[in-house]
Amino acid sequence: MLLAPDHITEEGEFIINMGPQHPATHGVLHLKIWLDGETIKKIEPQLGYIHRSIEKMCESLSYRQFIYVTSRMDYLSAHMNNQACALAVEKGLQIEATPRAQAIRVLLGELTRLSSHLLWWASTGLDLGGITPFFYAFRERETINTILEETCGTRLTQNFIVPGGVMYDIHPDFQKKVKDLIKQFRANYHEYDEILTGNVIFQNRLKGVGYISKEDAISYGCTGPTARASGISCDIRKLAPYDGYDKLKFDEVILSGGDCWARYQVRMAEIIQSLNILEQLIDNIPEGDFLAKTKNVVKLNKGDIYQRVETARGELGVYIVSDGAATPYRCKFRSPNFSNLSAIPHIAKGAKIGDLMAIMATVDLVIPDIDR
Amino acid sequence: MFLKNYIGDIFSSIKSLLTGMKLTGYYFTHLKEIVTEEYPDNRGTLKMAERFRGEVIMPHNENNEHRCTGCQACELACPNASIKIVTKQETQPDGKKKKRIDTFVYRLDMCTFCNLCVNACPSEAIVMGQKFEHSVYDKKQLKKILNFPNSKLMEGVEE
Numbered sequence: 357m358l359l360a361p362d363h364i365t366e367e368g369e370f371i372i373n374m375g376p377q378h379p380a381t382h383g384v385l386h387l388k389i390w391l392d393g394e395t396i397k398k399i400e401p402q403l404g405y406i407h408r409s410i411e412k413m414c415e416s417l418s419y420r421q422f423i424y425v426t427s428r429m430d431y432l433s434a435h436m437n438n439q440a441c442a443l444a445v446e447k448g449l450q451i452e453a454t455p456r457a458q459a460i461r462v463l464l465g466e467l468t469r470l471s472s473h474l475l476w477w478a479s480t481g482l483d484l485g486g487i488t489p490f491f492y493a494f495r496e497r498e499t500i501n502t503i504l505e506e507t508c509g510t511r512l513t514q515n516f517i518v519p520g521g522v523m524y525d526i527h528p529d530f531q532k533k534v535k536d537l538i539k540q541f542r543a544n545y546h547e548y549d550e551i552l553t554g555n556v557i558f559q560n561r562l563k564g565v566g567y568i569s570k571e572d573a574i575s576y577g578c579t580g581p582t583a584r585a586s587g588i589s590c591d592i593r594k595l596a597p598y599d600g601y602d603k604l605k606f607d608e609v610i611l612s613g614g615d616c617w618a619r620y621q622v623r624m625a626e627i628i629q630s631l632n633i634l635e636q637l638i639d640n641i642p643e644g645d646f647l648a649k650t651k652n653v654v655k656l657n658k659g660d661i662y663q664r665v666e667t668a669r670g671e672l673g674v675y676i677v678s679d680g681a682a683t684p685y686r687c688k689f690r691s692p693n694f695s696n697l698s699a700i701p702h703i704a705k706g707a708k709i710g711d712l713m714a715i716m717a718t719v720d721l722v723i724p725d726i727d728r
Numbered sequence: 729m730f731l732k733n734y735i736g737d738i739f740s741s742i743k744s745l746l747t748g749m750k751l752t753g754y755y756f757t758h759l760k761e762i763v764t765e766e767y768p769d770n771r772g773t774l775k776m777a778e779r780f781r782g783e784v785i786m787p788h789n790e791n792n793e794h795r796c797t798g799c800q801a802c803e804l805a806c807p808n809a810s811i812k813i814v815t816k817q818e819t820q821p822d823g824k825k826k827k828r829i830d831t832f833v834y835r836l837d838m839c840t841f842c843n844l845c846v847n848a849c850p851s852e853a854i855v856m857g858q859k860f861e862h863s864v865y866d867k868k869q870l871k872k873i874l875n876f877p878n879s880k881l882m883e884g885v886e887e
Contacts, residue, residue, distance in 0.1 A: 421807035424842040488752055495763045502777075509779035509856065515842040523843065524779065551748045556741040 360484025366427055368392060369640030372709075376405045380483050380713050385615050385697075386679045387712075399701040407727040414687035419445050419654040420521060422684065426674075427513035429691060430725035432475060435461075435468040437703035438517040443598055444663035444674045445519040448656035455642040460597040463534070464504070464516065467601075467632045468553035470541075470670035471500040476720045480620070481552050483717040484561050489552045496541055503533050519654060534638050538631055545628075553624065564618040566703045566715035567612060576693035576702060580670025581626060582719050584610050585618035592666035606633050619718040655682050669693055669720055693725040746807075776858045781841040784834050785857035786874040791856055793882040796853035798829040805848035810838040828877055836862060837870040851885050 370391055376384040384405035390398040410429060414422040423441045427434035439461055446452060453461065474493045481489035501511045506527045508514035516523050552558055568578070573586040583590050591608040593601040609625040611618040656678040663672040670692025677686040696719050704715050755763060768774045776782070788794050798815045816830040846854055854874070864870060 421805070421844065424807055424840060424844070488748075491763050498765055505780060506777040507779070509777070509781040509839060513840070515840075515844070518847075523847065527777075527779070529833060547751055550751050554744050555748055556737070556744045705850050 365393075369397065374712070380716055381723065382479060382721065385721065385723045385726070387700075389709070389712070391709060394710075396704050396707050396709060396712065399704050399712075401697055401700065403727055405727065406724050408417060408724075411687050411689060412685055413591060416683060417563075418584075418682050419684070422687065423517065424515040426689070427515055428724060429689065429728055430667055430669060430672070430693065430722045431512060432472040432722055433468055433669065433672075434513045434680075435464050435516065436665050436667040437672060438515060439465060439599070440665040440672050440674045441516045441662055442519050443665065444661050445654060445656070447663055448651065448659075448661045448676065448678060449519065449654065451520060451648055451650065453521045453599065455600070456525075456643045456646050457646045457648070459637055460522050460526055460646060461517060461599050462601065462604070463526075463634060463641070464507070464514070464522075466633045467500050467504060468514075469535070469668045470630045470634075471497050471504075472674060473623050473630070474500075476623060476717075477548065477552070478723045480717040480720075481558075482720045483713045484558060485604065486552065486555075486558070489548075490554075492544075492551065494548055496537075496544065499533075499537050503530065503537065506530065506533070518647070520650040521645070523647075525646045526641070531638055531641070534634060538638075541627075548624070553620075558684075561711075562620055562718065564615055564617075565711045566616045566619075566707060566718065567614050568699060568703050570612075572702060573614075573699065576699035578670070578699050579692050580666070580668070580695050581609075581619055581622040582670065582699070584608070585622045586614040587612040590671065590697055592664050592671050596664065598663075598665060604633050604636055611701050616714045617717040619720075620669060628640065640666050653682055655680065656684075664690075667692060669722065669725070670696060676698045689728060691725045691728060693721050693723075697721055697726055738846055756842065776860065779856070780858055780860070781843055781856045782859045783836055783841075783857045783862065784839065784845060784854050784874070786832060786854050788876055788879055789882065792876055792879045794853060794879050795851045795882050795885045796829050796832060796875065797881060797886050798827055799850065801848045801850060802845035802854060805844045807842065807844065808838050808840060810835040811845060828881060832874040834872045834874050836872060837867055853885075 372389050372391060373386065374389055375381045375386040381387070386402040386405065388400040388402060389396055408428070413425055417425065423438050426437040426441050427661045429437055431607050459519045474497045478490040478493035504514060507530050508516040567585055570587045573588055579590050587610060589608060589610055594608050606629045609629060611621050611622055658678060658680045660675065660677045662673060662675050664671050671690070672692055674689030675688040675690070676684045679685040700715065700719060704712050706716065755761060786794050798813055800813050803813050804812045811868045812833040814830040814833070815827050818828040820826055836837060843856065848858055862870070
């Protein structure tokens with residue numbers, strides 16, 4: 357029997373439902389929690405509240421159109437989702453984006469990663485009882501969103517990447533504004549340490565809570581900062597470089613703590629690494645075209661393609677089966693959040709109900725990416 | 729030993745709290761350094777980014793002429809069918825009959841602002857507008873007809 361009976365079996369046990377409308381789940385996730393007093397005995401995630409059948413929708417959309425839907429999966433790393441799809445289509449067409457387009461993609465991707473980690477930092481503080489950090493993180497996030505708005509036209513779900521390159525060239529002010537952002541970020545970074553990281557109460561809520569071992573993280577398929585905090589090297593930007601990540605110098609942040617505090621520190625260090633990448637690339641954007649020539653109607657050869665990228669939350673895999681037509685025969689997304697969610701029942705087993713907030717916050721789930 | 733650790737913990741917690749309070753106190757006393765941003769109520773002076781995707785619009789010139797030839801490239805490019813073009817046969821001054829648009833229906837309620845229609849348009853007839861407040865009392869008002877009444881195709885676009 358795969359699932360345990362969903363009723364109370366022992367005396368003193370009781371069930372509470374967290375969600376689907378719970379502010380700490382950051383979306384419509386429903387967790388059914390078996391409790392013994394305050395201790396969590398079992399968690400059963402119940403999915404499907406925001407299922408939009410994106411994979412099925414892709415089967416009726418052309419290879420140019422299906423990219424925009426993926427912005428709605430992990431909306432905080434919308435840009436990287438689009439990049440994964442565009443790379444998969446380019447792989448099928450056996451073309452490569454122009455060097456300028458690759459640099460623009462990396463720059464925008466790292467900006468998105470920064471804004472995603474900032475939102476995570478803000479909401480972690482919010483989940484654990486501090487409202488003020490939210491405003492400080494949103495000051496920098498607002499600057500990033502303004503840059504993205506100027507170049508892409510939208511702030512959150514940028515459909516900016518097309519097969520072969522990017523939609524438009526960067527805005528003339530882009531380089532200056534990114535440099536200002538890096539300066540502003542580096543000048544303000546100490547505030548993040550002062551207000552949240554250095555806070556002893558906050559540290560005590562994270563240290564030693566929600567431990568997951570390296571073996572368990574591998575077997576549950578965790579990726580991204582969640583897995584890197586358990587000592588797994590899984591950064592796709594290093595393992596299978598795409599769009600010129602191999603030419604850039606940055607560190608893959610790996611810690612061995614495995615608890616919430618390690619996951620927190622990995623993300624804080626990744627913010628600095630993203631800034632380093634931006635700094636290296638912002639003055640060295642190659643000249644040339646921003647869009648490679650492709651046919652009007654994109655058709656892929658018969659066969660299948662798999663492409664993976666590193667989003668802000670882990671490894672996103674795009675699997676396309678093509679039968680030679682203008683639309684995919686089958687499209688499958690391996691989303692990082694779904695695998696990370698599957699580890700939560702294991703991480704939270706035996707923890708106190710209050711610690712579940714810290715675990716949920718540091719695993720950093722985006723619910724639309726789980727359901728798709 | 730336990731008591732010493734206990735009291736030490738209390739002091740270090742208070743110290744870390746005060747460090748955070750110092751930061752918030754700094755922004756409390758320096759009123760010029762504002763962290764938050766207000767909703768853009770300054771409609772008169774507000775300038776959105778030039779590429780901002782607010783809605784799809786069809787620019788007309790002063791003679792009530794647009795550039796849409798009715799080729800339906802945008803209708804095909806749209807992923808969620810928010811554009812529908814109805815065409816008609818129109819008799820030209822030289823007696824020939826030509827295809828012209830009757831109505832360009834744009835459904836704002838279905839649009840996701842992906843910019844694919846603007847990219848697909850060969851004659852630059854549609855562009856993204858700057859308006860960002862679309863709330864109305866009746867959802868029927870979100871179904872818009874983009875070409876103005878009695879508007880005509882600009883000369884020289886079709887060639």
